[in-house]
Amino acid sequence: MAPDPTVPALEIVNLKKKYAGTKKNPGTDALKGVSLTVPQGEFFAFLGPNGAGKTSLISIVAGLAVKSSGEVRVHGISIDEHADHAKAFIGLVPQEMNFNIFEKVINIVLDQAGYYGISRAEAMPQAEKVLKDLSLWEKRNEAAQALSGGMKRRLLIARALVHKPRVLLLDEPTAGVDVELRRGMWDFLRELNESGTTIILTTHYLEEAEQLCRRVAIINQGEIIKEGTVKELLTSLSSVTLLVDTKEPVLLSNMELLRGYPITKIDETTLEVKLEHNQPANDIFRKLSSIGINIMNVRNSGSRLEEVFVSLVEKK
Amino acid sequence: MDRHPITTGYYTMVRKEFIRIVRIWAQTLLPPIITTALYFAIFGTFIGSQVAKIHGVSYIEFIVPGLVMMAIITSSYTNTVSTFYFAKWQHTIDELFASPMPDWVVIAGFVTGGVMRGVLVGILVIGVSLFFTHLLIYNMFVLIAAAVLTSVLFSCAGLVNAIFAKTFDAINIVTTFVLTPLTYLGGVFYSINQLPPIFRTLSLANPILYMVNAFRYGFLGISDVSLGLSFGVIIGLIIILLVASILLFKRGTKLKN
Numbered sequence A: 001m002a003p004d005p006t007v008p009a010l011e012i013v014n015l016k017k018k019y020a021g022t023k024k025n026p027g028t029d030a031l032k033g034v035s036l037t038v039p040q041g042e043f044f045a046f047l048g049p050n051g052a053g054k055t056s057l058i059s060i061v062a063g064l065a066v067k068s069s070g071e072v073r074v075h076g077i078s079i080d081e082h083a084d085h086a087k088a089f090i091g092l093v094p095q096e097m098n099f100n101i102f103e104k105v106i107n108i109v110l111d112q113a114g115y116y117g118i119s120r121a122e123a124m125p126q127a128e129k130v131l132k133d134l135s136l137w138e139k140r141n142e143a144a145q146a147l148s149g150g151m152k153r154r155l156l157i158a159r160a161l162v163h164k165p166r167v168l169l170l171d172e173p174t175a176g177v178d179v180e181l182r183r184g185m186w187d188f189l190r191e192l193n194e195s196g197t198t199i200i201l202t203t204h205y206l207e208e209a210e211q212l213c214r215r216v217a218i219i220n221q222g223e224i225i226k227e228g229t230v231k232e233l234l235t236s237l238s239s240v241t242l243l244v245d246t247k248e249p250v251l252l253s254n255m256e257l258l259r260g261y262p263i264t265k266i267d268e269t270t271l272e273v274k275l276e277h278n279q280p281a282n283d284i285f286r287k288l289s290s291i292g293i294n295i296m297n298v299r300n301s302g303s304r305l306e307e308v309f310v311s312l313v314e315k316k
Numbered sequence B: 001m002d003r004h005p006i007t008t009g010y011y012t013m014v015r016k017e018f019i020r021i022v023r024i025w026a027q028t029l030l031p032p033i034i035t036t037a038l039y040f041a042i043f044g045t046f047i048g049s050q051v052a053k054i055h056g057v058s059y060i061e062f063i064v065p066g067l068v069m070m071a072i073i074t075s076s077y078t079n080t081v082s083t084f085y086f087a088k089w090q091h092t093i094d095e096l097f098a099s100p101m102p103d104w105v106v107i108a109g110f111v112t113g114g115v116m117r118g119v120l121v122g123i124l125v126i127g128v129s130l131f132f133t134h135l136l137i138y139n140m141f142v143l144i145a146a147a148v149l150t151s152v153l154f155s156c157a158g159l160v161n162a163i164f165a166k167t168f169d170a171i172n173i174v175t176t177f178v179l180t181p182l183t184y185l186g187g188v189f190y191s192i193n194q195l196p197p198i199f200r201t202l203s204l205a206n207p208i209l210y211m212v213n214a215f216r217y218g219f220l221g222i223s224d225v226s227l228g229l230s231f232g233v234i235i236g237l238i239i240i241l242l243v244a245s246i247l248l249f250k251r252g253t254k255l256k257n
């Protein structure tokens, strides 16, 4: 069957998930009607705080959790009607380690291929490739428990790729991974996406979503509160915060002269400037130099996406 | 690339389990051999020599089939209950749930693991029994069918128990309070015809009685209950447990949350 490139990689319609409660606890509505379409080839992020429902969503799509209602289609195939066929498209990198820690690395990867219907002999070349790509080939004959935390994360990725999935789902792939390794993983995922794999990840690192993804859905308390391209989300920001480093300490008398301007003093040589959307920064910088403040450096205050995120989540 | 999640997936599960059972043979195969050898020695040789013949055969010949069956039952049950519980506890079960293998293939994979261990143990224990007595084989087909089907049955039982078990202790509770008493009272050591009528009738409610008797029939051609009824009970229970496993997998309440 020739793949149809116009069919979305993932379609979710009004997806709900309620975890059954106990006598004391009334149960949790983890997803309250999520709808979403991710086209093939997309690089997509679910962004949300702890408990937002990201893992619940990924688990339902991957077949690890049972939904309460709604529809999910992977490459046009309903997970209710042809779960097995839908699952064959997916590679899953779960949030928590779920391989047998006593098993050898190579067996974890080859057995996974077997579960997807690929014999050991056929899977070997791809297993070698993914383990090499993720710098685990040298460790292939060691038990998984002998790997470091970062290596175990990479093993989860290698395992998910051995059957060459069309859609890769990653649930917080870089949680607890150091900066250098994280950047390495980003490069790896970018290449994978460029070669045609649809990538859907969850993260609470806003920088990660901003750096990697084209589209982002912000999810909070089981609902998507904003969805769009990274660019759209950034332009929706009503204000931008800049940090200005000054050459000399800013005096209290200087601050008096700046009354009425959206400027606050952070420390001796740092000012925070809040610019309304589309407001030119020239006036403010002119004012600063006119009262004798020399600007050394102007920087963005952290991730801009973070501001979108905070403003959206706080509105709730 | 052609993909066969049903056949290749099943083969992968079975291969992996076979390697595991053989690699840790001291935990999987040796214990029932030692226990059964002790039974043969004590009940068969030392005590059995002073016990009257049952159905015209010596006591040791009478108890060997029951003891072999006991080893098969315990091994099959223990294998699935522990591998499945461990997979659930370590979340490695998710590897299988996320894969395109249908639920029934995953169930078949676990059950086959239990049957492999049950049958291996059965063969080894029969081998050991030859040091204590000689064995006749009355009907090879009945013997093999009884052994394999009982093994399937207790592999399924182990699976269902592991699906419900929330702790390691829950596994042992069933073994201690249900499996062991039923096995000991299942006509391994005596013919139920020797019991007072009330206990004889009660014994008929014990499913293990039918398995032990069907298996013994394969060796000795004697049975306390009819062969047809025995196989009916075994196959009926297998169907009930398989349907239960499939429904539990599908609903996922205890598994996919």
Ligand SMILES: Nc1ncnc2c1ncn2[C@@H]1O[C@H](COP(=O)(O)OP(=O)(O)OP(=O)(O)O)[C@@H](O)[C@H]1O
Binding pocket: A019, A020, A028, A029, A030, A048, A049, A050, A051, A052, A053, A054, A055, A056, A057, A095, A204, B257
């Ligand atoms: N097995 C479960 N049983 C009951 N409630 C659950 C279960 N799993 C998750 N929940 C609840 O559902 C909600 C969503 O959880 P989920 O794990 O999907 O969040 P998340 O966005 O992945 O969070 P995190 O960023 O911490 O991983 C939370 O309120 C959580 O307590």
Ligand SMILES: [Mg+2]
Binding pocket: A054, A055, A056, A095, A171
């Ligand atoms: Mg999560």
